[in-house]
Amino acid sequence: MSKNSTAVPFNGTSAQKEELLKVIAEKKNDKGALMPVLQKAQDIYGYLPIEVQKIISDEMNIPLEKIYGVVTFYSQFSLNPKGKYKISVCLGTACYVKGSGDIYNKLQEKLGIESGGCTPDGKFSLEACRCIGACGLAPLLTVNDEVYGRLTVDDVDSILAKYAE
Amino acid sequence: MKTLEELKVIREAMQGEVALRSHGDASSKYERHVLVCGGTGCTSSGSSKIIEALETELKNKGLTEKVQIVKTGCFGLCALGPIMIVYPEGSFYSMVKHEDIPKIVEEHLICGNPVKELLYDETVSGDEIKALQDTAFYKKQHRVALRNCGVINPENIEEYIGENGYQALAKVLTEMTPDEVIQTILDSGLRGRGGGGFPTGVKWKLARNIVKDADQKYVCCNADEGDPGAFMDRSVLEGDPHVVLEAMAIAGYAIGATQGYIYVRAEYPIAVQRLEIAIKQAREYGLLGKNIFGTDFSFDIGLRLGAGAFVCGEETALMTSIEGNRGEPRPRPPFPAEKGLFQKPTILNNVETYANIPQIILNGADWFASMGTEKSKGTKVFALGGKIHNTGLVEVPMGTTLRTVIEEIGGGIPNGKKFKAAQTGGPSGGCIPAEHMDIPIDYDNLISIGSMMGSGGLIVMDEDNCMVDIAKFFLEFTVDESCGKCTPCRIGTKRMYEMLDKITRGQGTLEDIDKLEELCYYIKQNSLCGLGQTAPNPVLSTLRYFRDEYIAHVVDKKCPAGVCKHLLSFEIDTEKCKGCTMCARVCPAGAISGSVKQPHIINKDKCLKCGACIEKCKFGAITKK
Numbered sequence: 001m002s003k004n005s006t007a008v009p010f011n012g013t014s015a016q017k018e019e020l021l022k023v024i025a026e027k028k029n030d031k032g033a034l035m036p037v038l039q040k041a042q043d044i045y046g047y048l049p050i051e052v053q054k055i056i057s058d059e060m061n062i063p064l065e066k067i068y069g070v071v072t073f074y075s076q077f078s079l080n081p082k083g084k085y086k087i088s089v090c091l092g093t094a095c096y097v098k099g100s101g102d103i104y105n106k107l108q109e110k111l112g113i114e115s116g117g118c119t120p121d122g123k124f125s126l127e128a129c130r131c132i133g134a135c136g137l138a139p140l141l142t143v144n145d146e147v148y149g150r151l152t153v154d155d156v157d158s159i160l161a162k163y164a165e
Numbered sequence: 166m167k168t169l170e171e172l173k174v175i176r177e178a179m180q181g182e183v184a185l186r187s188h189g190d191a192s193s194k195y196e197r198h199v200l201v202c203g204g205t206g207c208t209s210s211g212s213s214k215i216i217e218a219l220e221t222e223l224k225n226k227g228l229t230e231k232v233q234i235v236k237t238g239c240f241g242l243c244a245l246g247p248i249m250i251v252y253p254e255g256s257f258y259s260m261v262k263h264e265d266i267p268k269i270v271e272e273h274l275i276c277g278n279p280v281k282e283l284l285y286d287e288t289v290s291g292d293e294i295k296a297l298q299d300t301a302f303y304k305k306q307h308r309v310a311l312r313n314c315g316v317i318n319p320e321n322i323e324e325y326i327g328e329n330g331y332q333a334l335a336k337v338l339t340e341m342t343p344d345e346v347i348q349t350i351l352d353s354g355l356r357g358r359g360g361g362g363f364p365t366g367v368k369w370k371l372a373r374n375i376v377k378d379a380d381q382k383y384v385c386c387n388a389d390e391g392d393p394g395a396f397m398d399r400s401v402l403e404g405d406p407h408v409v410l411e412a413m414a415i416a417g418y419a420i421g422a423t424q425g426y427i428y429v430r431a432e433y434p435i436a437v438q439r440l441e442i443a444i445k446q447a448r449e450y451g452l453l454g455k456n457i458f459g460t461d462f463s464f465d466i467g468l469r470l471g472a473g474a475f476v477c478g479e480e481t482a483l484m485t486s487i488e489g490n491r492g493e494p495r496p497r498p499p500f501p502a503e504k505g506l507f508q509k510p511t512i513l514n515n516v517e518t519y520a521n522i523p524q525i526i527l528n529g530a531d532w533f534a535s536m537g538t539e540k541s542k543g544t545k546v547f548a549l550g551g552k553i554h555n556t557g558l559v560e561v562p563m564g565t566t567l568r569t570v571i572e573e574i575g576g577g578i579p580n581g582k583k584f585k586a587a588q589t590g591g592p593s594g595g596c597i598p599a600e601h602m603d604i605p606i607d608y609d610n611l612i613s614i615g616s617m618m619g620s621g622g623l624i625v626m627d628e629d630n631c632m633v634d635i636a637k638f639f640l641e642f643t644v645d646e647s648c649g650k651c652t653p654c655r656i657g658t659k660r661m662y663e664m665l666d667k668i669t670r671g672q673g674t675l676e677d678i679d680k681l682e683e684l685c686y687y688i689k690q691n692s693l694c695g696l697g698q699t700a701p702n703p704v705l706s707t708l709r710y711f712r713d714e715y716i717a718h719v720v721d722k723k724c725p726a727g728v729c730k731h732l733l734s735f736e737i738d739t740e741k742c743k744g745c746t747m748c749a750r751v752c753p754a755g756a757i758s759g760s761v762k763q764p765h766i767i768n769k770d771k772c773l774k775c776g777a778c779i780e781k782c783k784f785g786a787i788t789k790k
Contacts, residue, residue, distance in 0.1 A: 031489075032469070032487050032488045032507075033489060034490075035469065035470070035486065035489050038472075039472065069491050070491055073491040074471075074473050076471075076472040076473035077472055091393075092394050093393045093550070093551070093622065093624045093638070094393070094394040094551050094556070094622075097551045097552060097626055097630055098551065129432070130391070130393050130473075130642075131392075131393035131394060131396070132205065132432055133206070133396035133399045133432075133433065134206045134243070135206070135394055136206045136210075136243025136244045136245075136246055136556040136557055137209055137210060137243075138556070140209070149209060149210065
């Protein structure tokens with residue numbers, strides 16, 4: 001799960017900032033509020049660039065290095081923006097023994113990106129995930145919220161084609 | 166609602182409704198109930214479209230007053246999803262398509278004739294339709310933790326109450342002292358279902374007694390089901406969320422806590438949503454909050470989402486994460502019962518453990534202890550996955566053999582392949598070979614054969630799976646998920662992964678195998694938490710039972726299962742090859758040559774071992790060895 005920071009400039013809007021400040025004000029006094037705040041912040045911005053971490057640091061009075069430490073610890077937090085279509089290939093055990101590794105390799109090859117990466121046009125991002133728990137459909141992948149199950153390597157092209165235009 | 170009498174009124178009103186789904190002589194407002202699975206598996210295969218189609222069709226035919234649609238949790242037989250059951254007949258429709266709905270509505274719901282060709286074929290024999298309980302998949306199961314999954318609507322608290330929900334909480338608050346509750350759990354012999362198997366009652370007793378006059382204690386629920394391939398906790402949360410809330414309140418009463426937290430994986434959106442609904446409803450009905458049933462006892466529950474870190478399934482790491490930190494484990498002692506969440510006495514139990522509690526309170530410790538083996542009581546839920554016909558969730562009494570679970574309930578291995586191993590316990594567990602198929606499954610037996618119960622993932626592997634590759638797969642997982650706090654785990658697992666990688670590339674030596682084994686023991690003994698202490702298990706168990714496969718990789722430079730790419734060599738059988746040129750055209754490396762109608766050959770130096778030629782060859786002339 002790549003944690004390299006991105007070259008994409010930060011484009012946060014004031015509406016987003018306002019929403020974030022509201023979330024922080026709501027949760028600030030809860031015990032252990034940092035994780036829920038970060039989760040909401042990622043919902044708002046789609047990722048957690050350093051600029052967003054700074055806002056949280058200032059408002060919650062938590063050192064930036066601690067926030068950065070938490071963000072980089074958990075695989076669901078991302079320092080990079082995600083693609084318009086987020087592809088996750090399940091590499092849980094049930095999917096793996098049924099060949100999801102080959103599907104994942106084929107996608108890396110087709111899209112020319114590695115795990116955690118995003119295509120230059122911002123269209124597709126690719127990641128491996130650990131078991132979404134629909135093992136009856138193994139092997140499977142998801143594109144945003146759409147689930148594709150009982151796959152073979154040959155299905156990769158037709159799935160990508162669906163999102164091509 | 167605030168009082169016991171009001172609970173009783175709701176229960177009696179709802180009992181007629183839910184009873185239609187177990188025995189037909191109920192006093193339901195509806196003639197029929199159509200249950201559609203709304204678990205993750207069936208939702209992924211399109212059950213929400215089925216519900217939409219049903220709603221439209223019922224409306225068109227004017228049946229909305231006669232037929233009730235109930236979106237339930239998981240029925241267990243995920244391989245056949247989406248699943249739909251019609252009561253009172255109990256007709257089990259499998260792999261339902263939304264195009265089938267008009268036919269089912271017309272023939273079954275209006276004319277009363279189940280559509281045989283759409284039923285699960287095991288339930289149909291000639292003219293007769295068998296009850297679901299008589300099929301091979303369900304016959305040997307015994308549902309305690311999963312009793313309401315696939316039976317009630319998890320988003321309706323009154324259906325849970327109709328199944329005696331919150332009765333156990335009422336009983337402990339009005340008839341039992343906290344010590345009696347703890348004694349009941351101790352006597353039942355219930356052990357933690359999250360993997361370790363620590364006696365639940367002992368945990369509760371410690372938390373009750375170890376710190377005198379604590380101003381605050383906490384009850385936590387571990388719903389961070391991280392073992393890939395295990396999804397029983399998710400199914401309980403999706404299918405019966407109130408059972409967890411009720412059990413946590415009981416635990417709160419027993420140890421003297423007023424606040425609970427559920428730490429749930431963010432990868433389970435449906436479970437999170439159902440928990441949010443359940444907590445809201447329980448508060449509205451006064452079953453969470455201040456002075457429950459008018460007693461002095463107050464208890465509330467908060468939800469915390471994980472963010473994708475396997476180590477947070479470890480108890481101290483989970484608590485550190487709820488506190489808003491990097492989820493790194495803490496050294497023990499002090500144990501959580503003394504200093505846990507926010508440094509206060511805390512108990513942490515797993516979802517499936519909690520799902521057993523209300524039944525133990527209502528039916529008694531003896532009832533629970535009558536199931537299972539000498540040291541492992543009750544039942545266990547397993548998530549069957551991998552190379553097996555009936556993928557899904559099964560709950561069997563402890564002591565059932567692996568053979569029963571895999572061959573009878575699971576329906577065996579597809580495509581006539583041979584069983585090689587069953588993996589239990591996820592990245593902390595091991596692989597069980599065919600020779601141990603008849604050992605009764607319980608905590609202690611699994612440990613004695615080098616695996617562990619874990620949370621209950623059970624992945625079946627056949628002859629096409631390479632055991633060295635599987636060990637490497639798990640180590641890759643552990644390297645990725647090691648939190649980095651302690652050196653043996655952080656660096657040790659990485660070195661192990663490198664050695665395994667070397668072996669799968671055909672560059673390993675016999676000495677590497679010895680070094681690997683030695684390193685396993687160092688890491689086991691010296692790691693800080695359960696993640697590191699158990700990380701070598703997949704390697705140790707495959708070394709124990711499948712050492713010949715390691716040796717084949719190292720000495721013969723062969724992968725017997727034909728998985729490890731670097732050790733494969735592709736060859737064309739000159740007798741079978743017709744010279745159609747398909748393979749040469751598809752080869753991305755231009756490694757295949759030959760003229761039309763003449764046998765082709767593969768240049769091994771150029772071959773990338775991608776397998777494209779095998780897929781294209783119509784004559785089965787290309788083999789990998």
